Amino acid sequence: MTAGRPPGAVLWDLDGVLVDTETVLFEAEREAFASHGVTITPEFKRAFVGLGGDEVMAAMADALGVDVDLADLGRRKMAAYAAGLPFLRGFAPTAALVRAFAAAGVPQVVASGSPREAIAAGLHVVGLDDVLTAHVSAAEVAAGKPAPDVFLEAARRVGVEPVDCLVVEDAVPGVLAAKAAGMRCLAIPSVVDPLDERFERADLVVRGGMAAADPEVLLAWALGSATMRG
Structure with a gap:
């Protein structure tokens, strides 16, 4: 995915990104x-x-x-x-991004280390199961994060080349997996104090975590109408 070009697909981590688990x-x-x-x-x-x-x-x-x-x-x-x-809750910034990408017609897949039943249950509880219908669990591939397998399988299922995918992650293993897969990565760290230096491998880091995530700014960056590094 190059500057000025929207992602061919957005691949979402679940825990700590879409659902506060x-x-x-x-x-x-x-x-x-x-x-x-x-x-x-x-x-x-x-x-x-x-x-x-x-x-x-x-x-x-x-x-x-x-x-x-x-x-x-x-x-x-x-x-x-x-x-x-x-007791699960969602995150307003990423929920807004999910619906904005859906409105823009961008394919989206949840690619998580959680079992498929946990993915489906979490999305249902936070009200995103109507939009995020495609799921890949690390249980379905050879190795979980930080191996790239779950992201590569998600890209394969929607027929999008890895280079055209954007991964949204909250943790270092996911960032490493995304980069190993040859994908762009937006990191919204769940643990921000201290911030693990390996987050710097992501293409954009929201250094303040979810509390600092502005969905409009992040959408503009993801769709290629803004260039920035957080």
């Missing part, structure tokens, strides 16, 4: 680990933001040095997550 996800993961006698904290979890559902549980277990049944851990996490669905 981090609190609910952490509580689900905390309960899952607690069932195995392991305690995790928000500070511990911060290092794993942006990894996919199965991969994040495996990475946390490995970091903790505990031997647990990952399949059972995953089932417990998803059960606790389902119980927390009513």
